[in-house]
Amino acid sequence: MQLMVSDSHLAAYPFTSDATEHVRELGVAIPDLLQKHAYGRARARGKERVIQAIEGRIEKSTEIRPEFELLSYPLARMIVSCVNDDYLIRRYALAEAKAVHESLKAESREFLTDMGREFGMRLDFSDRVFRLHFTDYVRYAHRMHDPGWKLVNRQLQSGWIRLTEHEFRRLLQEAISDRIQHDLPLEVPSEICDWLSDYISSVKESLGARKTEFEISGEVSPGAFPPCIAQAIAQLQQGVNLPHSARFAATSFLLNIGMSVDEVVGIFGGSPDFDESRTRYQVEHITGHEYTAPGCDTMRTYGNCVGANELCARISHPLNYYRIRKRAEKRSSGA
Numbered sequence: 098m099q100l101m102v103s104d105s106h107l108a109a110y111p112f113t114s115d116a117t118e119h120v121r122e123l124g125v126a127i128p129d130l131l132q133k134h135a136y137g138r139a140r141a142r143g144k145e146r147v148i149q150a151i152e153g154r155i156e157k158s159t160e161i162r163p164e165f166e167l168l169s170y171p172l173a174r175m176i177v178s179c180v181n182d183d184y185l186i187r188r189y190a191l192a193e194a195k196a197v198h199e200s201l202k203a204e205s206r207e208f209l210t211d212m213g214r215e216f217g218m219r220l221d222f223s224d225r226v227f228r229l230h231f232t233d234y235v236r237y238a239h240r241m242h243d244p245g246w247k248l249v250n251r252q253l254q255s256g257w258i259r260l261t262e263h264e265f266r267r268l269l270q271e272a273i274s275d276r277i278q279h280d281l282p283l284e285v286p287s288e289i290c291d292w293l294s295d296y297i298s299s300v301k302e303s304l305g306a307r308k309t310e311f312e313i314s315g316e317v318s319p320g321a322f323p324p325c326i327a328q329a330i331a332q333l334q335q336g337v338n339l340p341h342s343a344r345f346a347a348t349s350f351l352l353n354i355g356m357s358v359d360e361v362v363g364i365f366g367g368s369p370d371f372d373e374s375r376t377r378y379q380v381e382h383i384t385g386h387e388y389t390a391p392g393c394d395t396m397r398t399y400g401n402c403v404g405a406n407e408l409c410a411r412i413s414h415p416l417n418y419y420r421i422r423k424r425a426e427k428r429s430s431g432a
């Protein structure tokens with residue numbers, strides 16, 4: 098790309114070939130980067146990137162020199178690779194791509210086009226309109242929940258799909274996330290992991306806490322399901338055609354509480370437009386991206402908060418509802 102002119106600009110897109118080249122030109126030896134006091138801020142920021150990714154959002158750092166911000170990216174990748182956990186890799190890639198999506202909002206269309214090409218997208222920008230080849234469109238858009246992304250709802254002209262700038266940026270985010278995820282884990286020598294051991298311990302601690310919070314283990318207790326989810330499942334089993342947002346909420350909830358893809362697909366079997374391979378694909382996609390079930394605010398926004406009861410007044414997430422009810426069930430059974 099020819100459009101990145103400053104260090105801070107490069108630091109906002111650390112995964113691009115220009116940024117990689119710039120890091121090479123800095124000529125920092127890996128042992129120095131990992132051990133010297135002078136690079137301590139870059140190492141701390143590398144760890145911070147990963148921990149923020151676990152929490153769901155990498156914040157822009159305004160206090161760090163662009164050079165250190167740039168160096169923090171390879172450090173973060175080394176830390177992620179040393180931990181070598183699939184969940185972490187997916188979450189990290191997603192958070193880096195989301196952070197970039199924010200930066201892309203301030204970029205020119207020429208820049209966006211260049212970035213798309215760097216990521217192998219076949220695209221055209223003319224007459225102020227983005228067009229993406231339908232094969233690339235399908236590759237990234239099939240993951241979107243809004244029906245507006247479905248190919249049947251798009252205008253296809255000689256193999257090209259028209260996109261707004263906002264839509265193009267969103268697909269670019271997916272392409273970036275894929276690339277970052279695909280390149281991890283790196284083959285990091287054990288000596289390097291040893292040097293990074295303090296950072297790795299903090300990341301593992303944060304990762305463990307996150308998994309405990311959102312991966313509820315143990316047997317599934319249908320009696321502890323919150324009313325919204327119980328209702329969605331009952332409707333699915335009666336063959337009611339639920340809106341996409343309700344299906345997504347039910348699917349992600351069931352996966353979050355530890356049900357397998359097969360079990361969730363089995364529940365969807367009652368749906369009138371049930372297509373096993375398509376359903377399996379969608380459920381596996383939600384599993385792959387480690388989506389967390391929507392919180393109560395989002396459920397309300399989409400009209401999916403149904404049958405709220407007294408406990409609902411004290412919680413803000415259906416998973417919290419489940420956790421509390423499950424604990425109460427356990428206590429009353431004396432287990």
Ligand code: SF4
Binds near residue numbers: 401404406409410
């Ligand atoms: S308040 Fe939350 S848990 Fe209760 S029904 Fe509404 S969305 Fe579900």
